Amino acid sequence: MLNIVLFGPPGAGKGTQSDKLISKYDLQHISTGDLFRKHLGEGTDLGKLAQKFMDEGNLVPDEVVIGMVDEKIKAHPNVKGFIFDGFPRTVKQAEALDELMNKKNTPITIMLALEVPDEELKKRLVSRGATSGRADDQDINKIENRIQVYKSETIPVADYYKQQNKFVGVNGVGAINEIFEALSKEIDAKA
């Protein structure tokens, strides 16, 4: 199995690159942001719980995220692999993911980290806000908070995978296809 953690700050291009990697490697996509937005749209209890965190650009509590991912993994027992997008975002989530995958005997293969400077991220998120309809893309204060939360709570997750020799950084600025080629090269080298 090929299990990829696609890592990077908000606006790094994780969603765009996930779509391309899924088609190329035939993987099951697990995007926690997309799953929360689906719950929000359907007005479920989980959606209502997540909304107040999402609207401010803060992280939804670990237990809630981990439970949702566990369910999603179990719903796809026969896939060729998973691509985790926007998850794990805390070390506690990374530890929980290892536990879930080790139980299946299919550990994480690689963490690919898209590297993009802050100013470029802000530019991309403001421009996405014009069409995405996402509340958290509309307001520069919320955008800056999300980047701040990434730095304080999520960056340590990169160290967690560095310790396992699974971390690979990739330049996330440039043409979409060039970035995709760079990611594919790293996957092929590791798989």
Ligand code: AMP
């Ligand atoms: P995203 O689409 O990945 O930018 O996620 C949008 C929002 O959903 C985040 O700002 C968080 O409020 C919430 N969220 C998504 N994934 C996670 C996660 N792994 N842990 C905690 N909160 C998350």
